Amino acid sequence: MSEPSTSAFFEKFESEDLGEGLPPMFQVADGGAKKWKHLDQLDFDLIGYLLSCHLVVEHYINEFLKTHFPELDWQNKDAKMNFAQRAALLTTWGERLGQPFNPVPTIKRLNSLRNKFGHQLDYTLTADDMKPFIDFLHGVSPWEGLKQATAKQVLHWATWCCCASLMRAIGEQADNGHVPSPEPTR
Incomplete structure (x- = not known):
């Protein structure tokens, strides 16, 4: 399975409100599941x-x-x-x-x-x-x-x-x- 193109990656974000915070942290979990961890609660x-x-x-x-x-x-x-x-x-x-x-x-x-x-x-x-x-x-x-x-x-x-x-x-x-x-x- 090929990875999505860079432009597809950014198109996803263009459709969402990114707000004022940092980008979320991303990781691939066991079994290939992708997880996002949002950082908007950081002090x-x-x-x-x-x-x-x-x-x-x-x-x-x-x-x-x-x-x-x-x-x-x-x-x-x-x-x-x-x-x-x-x-x-x-x-x-x-x-x-x-x-x-x-x-x-x-x-x-x-x-x-x-x-x-x-x-x-x-x-x-x-x-x-x-x-x-x-x-x-x-x-x-x-x-x-x-x-x-x-x-x-x-x-x-x-x-x-x-x-x-x-x-x-x-x-x-x-x-x-x-x-x-x-x-x-x-």
């Missing part, structure tokens, strides 16, 4: 916010590494480190902070969620996904509104608290005369 605002939180935290991790490991050649293109590897370098620092102030598990969960959304567009956040953020916030903040907070609000405050912890460590290094080395590479 693009939350996905975009989570990705933005990840980028901001990544900036602070880079600054932390430049001030805490100035002897390393962060410009070396052959020694690229991904986010998880750079976050792993924070582990000892976070352990010294102790609970409840250690932001590293929260940073690692943020990266895990970024990867889930990066590879599974229709991923839905669960209570288990948000638990490390909520546990961290309960430890560092008396904010009563946390019980009714949305996922976006939890991400907002957790990102602020993680960045504040890193900012303090960066500032302490700068106060001690540690000059940052060039930007870490990816």
Whole structure:
């Protein structure tokens, strides 16, 4: 059986209202059945916010590494480190902070969620996904509104608290005369 022509494919869509959303995801299931999965229920605002939180935290991790490991050649293109590897370098620092102030598990969960959304567009956040953020916030903040907070609000405050912890460590290094080395590479 031959595949429909490209023009027949587009003629099908010309007859339908495509709306404002993304094209549906298409897959061929067992037995050759074709399935469409529509993406109109995605929370693009939350996905975009989570990705933005990840980028901001990544900036602070880079600054932390430049001030805490100035002897390393962060410009070396052959020694690229991904986010998880750079976050792993924070582990000892976070352990010294102790609970409840250690932001590293929260940073690692943020990266895990970024990867889930990066590879599974229709991923839905669960209570288990948000638990490390909520546990961290309960430890560092008396904010009563946390019980009714949305996922976006939890991400907002957790990102602020993680960045504040890193900012303090960066500032302490700068106060001690540690000059940052060039930007870490990816």
